[in-house]
Amino acid sequence: MxxxxxxxxxxxxxxxxxxxxxxxxxxxxxxxxxxxxxxxxxxxxxxxxxxxxxxxxxxxxxxxxxxxxxxxxxxxxxxxxxxxxxxxxxxxxxxxxxxxxxxxxxxxxxxxxxxxxxxxxxxxxxxxxAPIKGPSPSSPYLEEFWASDLSGLVRIASRDVDRVSAERDYMRLHVGRRSWLIHHSMNALEEGLDPELFVRLHRSAIVRKDFIAGFTRNPSGRWLARLSDGTEQPVGRLYTDKVRSIARR
The missing domain is CATH 3.40.50.2300 (Response regulator)
Known part of the structure; x- marks a missing residue:
């Protein structure tokens, strides 16, 4: 029918x-x-x-x-x-x-x-x-973004974002092989994204935790995050405690 x-x-x-x-x-x-x-x-x-x-x-x-x-x-x-x-x-x-x-x-x-x-x-x-439920408070964290696209604007779910990189006054959302620019500050994004899902590893980088494949050190002793797409993200000196918290050690 x-x-x-x-x-x-x-x-x-x-x-x-x-x-x-x-x-x-x-x-x-x-x-x-x-x-x-x-x-x-x-x-x-x-x-x-x-x-x-x-x-x-x-x-x-x-x-x-x-x-x-x-x-x-x-x-x-x-x-x-x-x-x-x-x-x-x-x-x-x-x-x-x-x-x-x-x-x-x-x-x-x-x-x-x-x-x-x-x-x-x-x-x-x-x-x-959806099951019928009583009213519940909405999530305090960002669940979606709107970003400019050739056809207008596209909705991007936060959970789909692999990582965020800073580009002057803009942030670039990386989703697979595609990326979009949005007008946010890195500090605002760090506060807005769910800390259970995302971690800030550098003053110019936030990464989804399950996108991190591991950590290694470079010859100078600084931490590098190995990401699931094969790239590496340097860990800023102010964020080395994040490595320990993720590794639970």
Missing amino acids: DERPLRLLIADDEPLAAERLQLLLAQCPGVDLVGTASDGEGAVRMAEALTPDLLLLDIEMPGLDGIDVARALAANQPAAAVVFITAFDQFAVAAFEVEAVDYLMKPVTPDRLQRALKRARDHLHRREK
Whole structure:
């Protein structure tokens, strides 16, 4: 039996942008557009009345912007999934804070919209299958990052990051053979990443603990971390105690 259609609500104060999005959605199977709002206040009212599965929100709107709309509706149970659609990338951190499923850059392409809809469906399916629990405090640590990509912005799970290296005012997240730059400080990342998973080994390097294959010393006696990809990471003198803590000795 086919799954029920994904019920969507669009909020965009630009009529042409909203119309283009509707035309793209008309080509997507398994979706049901239940309404279109032209401002943030209208989006909140319509979402509370129509209870859509997914909100496609422009960020810059008069009155309540898209971030404000997501925050206003976050307490609803069940809360709708949120995908932001915007012409600007500087709102990525705020989008992360309200747990957006995806973040699309205008003009939206059909394949990128399809990927966002799939992410929304996957998110809703996981939520439906999760065991019912009472409210619990959210993790105090960073669980995801938003980083610029050729297609817009990409979501990166913290657990997938192998290591972080500093590049002036930016940090580079290394995931397998790929990497992304984000605008954070090394100290902020050290505080934000779960210390059970990550360790700082140098003033310019944080490494996921299970990515460390071992330790060795160079001819001058300084520690080097051997990483799972075959590279080595020097251990700063201020961080040699980290080697002992990891080795439990």
